[in-house]
Amino acid sequence: MNWSVSVLSAHTADTHPSLVVTFDSGKYIFNTGENTTRAFLQSHRGWKRSRAVVLTRVDTRRALGLPGFLMTLADASTARMTVVAPQGLMHYLASMRLYFYRNTLSLSPIEVPISRPSSSDAEAVYKDENMSIYALRLSPPSPSPVPIPTPIPSSTSAERKRKRPQTGPASLAPAIPQTFLSKISSLSNLDPERLRGPERDWWRWIVVERMFKDLGVPAPEGPKKESRAAKKQKIGTTRPAEASQEEKAAVLPGWWRRLPTFSLGSSEPIPSNGAPAEGPVLSYILVGPRVRGKFNAKRADELGLGPGPLRAKVARGETVTFTVTLPDGTKEERTVTPQDCLGASEAPAVVAILDVPSPSYIPSLVTELKSSPVLSGNDGEKYNIRLVVHLCGDDVWGNQYIQGVVRCFPASVHHLVSSKKHSPNPVTFTSAGYAQLKLNQLDPDMFPLPQFNLEPEFPLDGTAPPDLNIQPLRSNILIDIRPPRAPVHEHEADERDLFHPGIIAPAENPVLGETTAERFTRAKEIVKEKEERMKQAGRPAKPGDDVLVVPLGTSSAMTTKYRNVSGTMITIPGYGNILLDAGEGSYGQLARSYGPGEEGVEKVLRELRCIFVSHAHADHHIGLARVLAEHRQLDPPPPPLYLVANEPILLYLSEYSDLEEIGWRDGSVRTISSETLAVPSSDSRMDSIHSHYRYKLIIDVSLGSQETVESLYAALGLKKFLTVSMRHRVRCYGCVIEHLDGWSIAYSGDTMPSMDLVNAAKNATLLIHEATMADEEAEMAAVKAHSTIGQAVDIGTKMNAENILLTHFSARYPKMPPSLTEPKDSNSAQPIIAVAFDNARIRIGDMWKLNTYLSAIESSFEETPDADDETEKGDKS
Structure with missing residues (x-):
């Protein structure tokens, strides 16, 4: 039985390491940091036959891409999936309940206790016919014993029947007493925060059971899941309410209230800034099948x-x-x-994946390695250790680690090392990078090159002993475990990479075809002629001309190779930055665009004053936790960051902050509920929908006191920050930002055409509006509560907006949306209409240039043939 390990993504500006273990009958993904799904698309690897996702930590570096990846699998008709992770997994999954619902996916969560049960030292945490996975529990030294929660008691085998082989030890599955089910069914106003002991864990399992299919948890009495037939009957409605989520309020008492606080029992105070508090981490030993000998x-x-x-x-x-x-x-x-x-059987091959966040974890890792029955040989079996993957945090890789950990393994073993200082930072998404490289030839200021470095800060060979097989972990490395072969770089990836050759050797790799080069030249001439005319006419600068708009993601629902999901940054000179939505990968887009360090992405985050999140759909907010986590690690601490969001978002972040400090408790993030800034709605249906649901938030920061709002105004020089209830399938808000300098920006979020936005944003300097569908898809846009391109332009025209920037295009258009309009003169009475492109930097005063460039840009994308462009896999927005 042959199998291999491939590197899906490495430690770069926009990804963290993800590995894919492949057998003929199944794939196993280890760690799903941000952009895991996009990395699959870029690499042309398929996710079919995926069986399990295995996480070493539950945090933004290892797990933030999990919800997006699970949604993608479910929408690609994957029927079953197992997720293995440390304690905290169930809390993480349950915190997604307000934006994640896939009743076609049967999920098997395995939450591994951070303390090893004495009776199961050699028990695999996951096992099927292909391999067995054993956990190594790592933790930093603690000055005092940390109380460890008692694992949930096991269920009987009759309660947990599986079609597949047993995937984990029975001690990891819950046995929820019927008395508890009866208790929560009898309470009409259940507050999960008041649950105690194992009840808190039982509640999380029950919540997650409602999000997926056949979790194997007994259901409390009450309303049942909606049938698929009933859901189909609702598809034709244009009511802008969410059938699959908002109506789930009645599914369980306490559904809309905060989860019980999750804690591993640490009594150590959380530092106000710097690196996040250290907690337990898992590493894994993968044991392949024992192969029968040759038949005689x-x-x-x-x-x-x-x-x-x-x-x-x-x-x-x-x-x-x-x-x-x-x-x-x-x-x-x-x-x-x-x-x-049969001849002698072949000993199982072994792969080790070691996650070591800091040097303080090294002693714990050494102890675990020496006590592992597989690695020590104490179980009487023989194993062939083929590969060790080292996921090293800052300052881990060095002589202490090499001598204490690396030399624990035979000299024949291959080692792949991921360490930020020892890793290069190539452009990960080369398709998007190549598109940006081409547009850079058109306007280098508007389309700056992505930041990258092909050489690490410190070469790994400067520290690696020559007698060991050590090399950096890079994306697209393939290691055949059986039959065993040395790691090789997959050259197919090089053939698809046009970015790096085009920028390193442009003479040998011209980026523009003849037709596009001619159109670029003509577009630049037109822009230059217009600039001369405006200069001669003495056109004065308008308020807001120097405000910068930076689209971080322009795709709707799901990412493509060329476009990330929703996010737009507004830079106000002299004041700071505002982020409008933060889909998965938003931080990576900032880091790739502005580069690393104090003068790059750290400066952007330090000057970030406000984040507005329109609604709780995954493509608009999954990346928010990473932005907040990175912001909090700035040292010295930056000024307060204001977060304007509706209550489902605030509830989710409050719950997520139990797993990782994101500035929620120390006052570095100041929250303002969108509801407190909302203008009255003219749509009685939306008011009814929104007032029907009530959330109980247990958070220590303000939800929008007048003092907090005034502090936001002062920080950004604002005259007004209003929110507008939009017409979408969940509670969604747009916003109107008016500056003391006399300019204003309106942002739609996701919506059907809304007159409320028109009335609230009259004479806006810029309208940023979603344009998910083409004009011929108006019926589908109504069903999904989105807007067509023409409808978005009509809204901008009605509000008398000077400029309209269209974004949030369906993944049906992986490169760019359909052609829009003829170029408009900057002095035209009609709005200037432009199309957003990822990582562009557009001054509002230059919006007319982007409009002028449209035809040339369209030519640029057309001349880049790509037979494997993604096809639409179904909107999830």
Whole structure:
């Protein structure tokens, strides 16, 4: 049985390491940091036959891409999936309940206790016919014993029947007493925060059971999940309410209230800034199958076992009994075992994946390695250790680690090392990078090159002993475990990478075709002519001309190779930055665009004053936790960051902050509920929908006091910050930002055409509006509560906006949306209409240039043939 390990993504500006272990019958993904799904698209690897996701930590570096990846799998008709992770997994999954619902996916969560049960030292945390996975529990030294929660008692085998082989030890599955189910069913106003002991864990399991199919948890009495037939009946409605989420308020009492606080029992105070508090981490030992020896056909013939079904059984490892005729004509019954005909079996191959966040974890890791039955040989079996992957945090890789950890393994083992200081930072998403490289030829200020470095800060070979097989972990490395081969770089990835050759050797790799080069030249000439005319006419600068708009993601619902999901940054000179939505990968887009360090992405985050999140759909907010986590690690601490969001977002972040400090408790993030800034809605249906649900938030910061709002105004020089209830399938708000300098920006979020936005944003300097569908898809746009391109332009025209920037395009258009309009002069009475592109930097005063460039940009994308462009996999927005 052959198998391999491939590197899906490495430690770069926009990704963290993800590995794919591949057998003929299944794939296993280790760690799903941000952009895991996009990395699959870029690498052209498929996710079909994926069986399990295995996480070493539950935090923004290892797990933030999990919800997006699970949604992608579910929408690609994956029926079953297992997720293995440390304690905290169930809390993380349950915190997604307000934006994640896939009743077609059967999920098997395995939450590994951080303390090893004494009775199961050698028990695999996951096992199927391909491999067994064993956990190594790592933790930093603690000045005082940390109380460890008692694992949930096991369920009986009758309660947890599976079609597949058992995927984890029974001690990891819950046995929820019927008395508890009856208790929560009888409470009409259940407050999960008041649950105690194991009840808190039982509640999380029950919540997650409602999000997926066949979790295997008994259901409390009450309303049942909605049938698929009932859901189909609702597809044709244009009511802008969310059938699958908002109506789930009645599914469980307490559904809309905060989860019980999750804690591993640490009594250590959380530092106000700097690195996040250290907690337990898992590493894993992967043991492949023992391969039967070669079948000896000659010996089988001697035993009278000729070709046929019986011989096939013995070859499969079964013992058979049959009757043979001896030379003298007599007959006898003969039993043949596999040992009679099979050669010596091949010892299982082993892969180790070690996650070491800081040097303080090294002693714990060494202890775990020495006590591991697989690695120490204490179980009496023989193993072939082929590969060790080292996921090293800052300052881990060095002599102490090499001598204490690396030399624990035989010299023949191959080592892949991920360490920020020892890793290069190439452009990960080269398709998008190449598109940006081409547009850079058109306007280098508007389309700056992505930041990258092909050489690490410190070469790994400067520290690696020559007698060991050590190399940096890079994306697109393939290691065949059986049959064993040394790591190789997959050259197919190089063939698809046009960015790096185009920028390193442009003479040999011209980026523009003849037609596009001609259109670029003509577009630049037109822009230059217009600039001359405006200069001669003495056109004065308008308020807001110097405000910078930076789209971080322009795709709707799901990412493509060329476009990330929703996010737009507004830079106000002299004041700071505002982030409008933060889909998965938003931080990576900032880091790739502005580069690393104090003068790059850290400066952007330090000057970030406000984040507005429109609604709780995954493509608009999954990346928010990473932005907040990175912001909090700035040292010295930056000024307060104001977060304007509706209550489902605030509830989710409050719950997520139990897993990782994101500035929620120390006052570095100041929250303002969108509801407190909302203008009255003219749509009575939306008011009814929004007032029907109430959330109980247990958070220590303000939800929008007048003092907090005034502090926001002062920080950004604002005259007004209003929110507008939009027409979407969940509670969604747009916003109107008016500056003291006399300019204003309106942002739609996701919505059908809304007159409330028109009335609230009259004469806006810029309208940023979603344009998910083409004009011929108006009916589909209504069903999904989105807008067409023409509808978005109509809204901007009605509000008399000077400029309209269209974004949030369906993944049906992986590169760019359909052609829009003829170029508009900057002095035209009609709005200037422009299309947003990822990582562009557009001054509002230059919006007319982007409009002028449209035809040339369209030519640029058309001349980049890509037979494997993504096809629409279904909107999830």
